[in-house]
Amino acid sequence: MNSKDSESFALCAVLRGPAECLSYRLPESCRGLNLVGRRVVVPLGYREAVAVVVAVEEHLPAHLGKEALKDIRLVVDEAPLLPEDLMRLCQWMSRYYFHPLPSVLEAVLPSSHFAHPERYYRLTQQGRHGLQGVGRPEGKSAGGLALERAFLESGELGPKDLESLPKGWKAHLKRLESLGWISRHDVWPSLVPSTKTQKIVVLRSVPDEKRIAASAHLRRFLTVLRDSGGTCPLADLRRQVPQASYWVRKLAAEGAIGVEERDILRESPLAQDLKPRALVTLTPEQQAAVAMMIEAVSSPTFKPFVLYGVTGSGKTEIYLRLIQETVDQGRTALVLVPEIALSTQLEAQFRARFGEALSVWHSGLASGVRDDQWKKITSGQASVVLGVRSAVLSPLKNVGLIVVDEEHDVSYKQDERLRYHARDVAVMRARIANVPVILGSATPSLQSFYHGRTGRYTLVTLRKRVEGRPLPHMHIVDMRRHRGPFRVLSPELVQALKETFQDGGQAMLFLNRRGFASFFLCRSCGAVLQCPHCAVSLTYHQSLERVLCHYCGHEEAVPGLCSACGKGSMVPFGFGTERVEEELHRTFPQVKTLRMDRDTMTCASKVVQTLEAFRSQKAHVLVGTQMITKGHDFPHVTLVGVINADTSLQISDFRSGETTAQLLMQVAGRAGRGEKPGRVVLQTYNPHHHVIQAAATLDYDHFCEHELTSRRTLQYPPFTRMARVLVTGPHGHVTAQAAAELGRMGRAVQAALKAKGIPLAILGPAPAPIQKLKRRYRYNLYVKAWTAEDLQTAVESLLEQAAQQAFLASVQVTVDRDPVSSL
Structure with missing residues (x-):
């Protein structure tokens, strides 16, 4: 045997290093070890770096010489950090989303796991x-x-x-x-994540009764220890017992107690404070839904379900029952939610059901808590993982069930760097692990709805709310009839608010635009105050007395005279949530309000405080953006007001109708979830638009059929597959030329595939709807194919050609597969 063939080589993804994986020689001490999924320290140029082993091979690629290879310096982990199914998922994501594998792995690992030397x-x-x-x-x-x-x-x-x-x-x-x-x-700094320790007092023997009777403080000290089962954190003793430090020193010296340093596991502190709920009896619809899915859970096999249930139909209880069945079998469950605000509510419900077996994963947690939750997951202590988008990549072992709640939500799509869709990744992870996946929503994405109708997914429907509660009554207000002071709150909405407050109920007002005014306009020349770094107008925030760009963060003082003509004064136009809140205070001075948008929700704990304050009726009205539209369960909310139903309807995207219908029906579903029925006042300037009409009747099925007919005619997804190639650069002319050349290469790929009988469409390039963002000019080129395989082939060919063009080095080319926005 050739000496070259007698050695083993590791293919390593260097973290924060090159885009391609590199080969290293395995030292003798590493032969025979299962290194895939483990971190190693490798030489890289003049330094060392952390890498993850993605494969161990007996033969080198032909273009590599053994002599040029370097040895792995150190194996960091005693066992693989990432389970096999997760490693396979990362490799699939790298290829599917046209993204380097090392960067995919960086998205999986906490930053503390790849520190620099x-x-x-x-x-x-x-x-x-x-x-x-x-x-x-x-x-x-x-x-x-x-x-x-x-x-x-x-x-x-x-x-x-x-x-x-x-x-x-x-x-x-x-x-x-x-x-x-x-x-x-x-x-090298420690590659082991931080650990928090705590001093624990352990009771070993009890002092004699005379001594205990003589000291009230000693009696209290021993009572607290006994009530805690003989062990108690020293900090708790100090809080509850006077002179605790004295008794600790004295009793420890006598041997009656011991003080031990123990590692503690930091848990998420962000669960909402919900009242405990007794185990509810399932409705007949819920029982039928569980029966349809229980077999795939009991005998795990890959099977996608679309749980299509109206708002308030009890989807969460179905999740809990099926997760409990999974845990009872000794397997684990992964549950995804679209936003941290929703995870805090579900965390309370899941914690009550699964206790310490629950692990929570999202960016709102402190780094130390995230480190501990990672250890809890990798060590197998967590049976259930609840988290937002990134939790789909958590290193959960022995997965038995995956749940994606509010699966339609666009928050599942990451819009920078690794542009993955967590719902689609969850379906692929379920396929790789051969387990069922449940996609739940009151307004499923058209893709999932279509797959359910065609039999690719199993459709499970819930048409009724629990306890026979009616769906809210919908009332459309034609805002074309109102002018002047009624353009924010119509008389109909003001009257509905009065009646709600008189009846002791709460209201939610939804407007998907933050700030006080949308833009400043010159009365003389018509110029609009623009961000100097982005092709968008600056938004006025009255509380700050500043105008801000919501994309790059640029801010300026409130303008006086117009900078374009130097004559006219700049006047604010349009309105956002801040203005709605002010109108409420002006109309109802005694009413207490809360506001939820990115301006007020500066951290995860603020989200929890606001939601708990509203649930406990410390405020009458909650004003907010799409943060308030989904999943929240407020039993005292009897009125929902939609300030402007047309906001997302005007976006230049083929999904704008779908997005609008989902937002409106979701926010409408927040009303009437308690004992009293709910109603919705929907303000619009397009009352006869089919999307508004569908929302007014809460008939999502009819909307989907109408929209699918339109998509089939225009050959848009789900009837085709699309990728958006985004070209950005600091210079407008250069970026436009690069986009044009990329379009030429795309048409050459189109012609080559057509010769093989493969249909393909190239659309563009054209300036993006927001042509300039964060000082970079932007152009869109769309690639449309009729199968996923053909789209993969086309984009790979295009990227291969682009990599050989030196002039494209001056711009950035990014592929956004299955885009949810064209902006």
């Missing part, structure tokens, strides 16, 4: 003689001289030492290194 410099023996002798190089700056003194004093300098030196040390450092007077080496 710190570079240190050590004075060599030759360098010490040189710096102390007459032949040393003279420092040309104060920084150079300070550098030499520091080396002579300590012998080794790290990043913090160097940063404290005067300017000029960098050039002199390179000079000393070129002479061989200093050597560099990397010091």
Whole structure:
């Protein structure tokens, strides 16, 4: 056997390194180990880096020579961090979304798992003689001289030492290194995530009764310890017992108690405070739904279900029953929700049912809590994982069920870097693990609805609300009839609010636009105040007395005279949630309001506080953007007001009708979920539009049939597959030329595939609806195919050709597969 074939080689994805995977030689000590999914330390140029082993191979690719390979330096993990099905999923995502595998793995791992080493410099023996002798190089700056003194004093300098030196040390450092007077080496920080410890007091023996009777503080101390089962955190004892520190020292010295340092697992602190619920009796519809899905859960097999149930029909209880069945079988369950605001409500419900077996995963958690939740998941302590989009990549082992709640929500789609859709990734993960997946919604995406109708997915329907509660009454207000002071709150909505407050109910007002005014316009020349970095208008925020760009964060003072003509004054037009809140205060001065949008919800804890305050009726009205539209269960809400139903209807995207119908029906579903019936006042300037009419009747089936007919005629998804190729660059003319050339290459690919009998459509390029964003010009090119395989082939061919064009290096080309927005 050739010596080359007798060795093993690891294909490694270097984190925060090259886009392609690199091959390394396995040292003798690593032979025979299961390294796939483990982190390793590898040499990379002049430094070391953390990598994840994605494959172990016996043969090198033909273009690589064994002599050029370097050895893996260190194996970090004792066991694979990522289970096999998750590694396969990451490789699928890399290919499907045209994204480098190392970057996909970076999205999976917490940032604490791929820390960078710190570079240190050590004075060599030759360098010490040189710096102390007459032949040393003279420092040309104060920084150079300070550098030499520091080396002579300590012998080794790290990043913090160097940063404290005067300017000029960098050039002199390179000079000393070129002479061989200093050597560099990397010091790795701990690659083990942080652990929090806690002092625990353990009761070992009880003092005699006379001593206990003589001291009230000692009696209290022992009572707290006994009530805690003989062990209690020292911090809790100090809070509950006077002079606790004294008794700890005294009893520990006598051996009556012990004080131990134990690791503690930090849990999510963001669950809403909900009243405990008794186990409910399922309705006949719920029982039928569970019966349809229980077999796939009991004998796991890949089977996608679309749980299509009206708002308030009890979908969450169905999830809980099926998850309990999964856990009882010794398997795990993964539950996805679209936003942190919704996860905090479900966390309380799931915690009541599954206790410490629940793990929560989202960006609202502190880094230490995320580290502990990661350990809880990887160690197998968590049977159920609840989280937002990124939780679909959690390292859950032995998965038995995946649930995607509110599966229609566009928040599941990531719109930067790795542009994946968590719902689609969840379906693929279920396929790889051979387990069922449930896609639940009152307004399923057209894709899922279509798959359910055609039999690709199993459609399970819930047509009635629990306890026989009626759906809310819908009332359309034609805003074309109202002018002046009624353009925010119509008389009909004001009257409905009065009646709601008199009846002791609560109201929710929805407007999917934040701020006070949408833009400033010059009365003289008509100029609109624009962001200098983006092709959008600046939004006025009255509470800040500033105008802001909601895309790049640019802000300015409120304008006086128009900068374009220098004559006219700038006047605010349009309105957002801040203006709605002000109109409420003006109309109902005694009414307490809360507002939920990105301006007010600055952290996850603020979201929890606001939702709990509204649920406990500390406010009469909740005003908000789409944050308030989905999943929330407020039993005292009897009125929902939609301030402008047309906002998302005017977006230049073929999905705008679908998005609008879903938003309106979802927010309408927040009304009447308690004992009293609900109603919805829907303000619109397009009362006869088919989307508005569908929302007014809450007939989502009819809307879907109408929309699918239109999509079939125009050959849009779900009847075709699409990819958006986004070209961005800092210079408008160069970016336009690059987009045009990419379009030419796309048409060449189209012609080549047509010759093979494969139909393909190339649309564009054209300026994106927001042509400039964060100082970069943007162009869209769409690739449309009739099968996923043909789309894969077409985009891969296009990217291969683009990689060979040097002039495209001046722009960034990004592929957004299955786009949900054209903006």
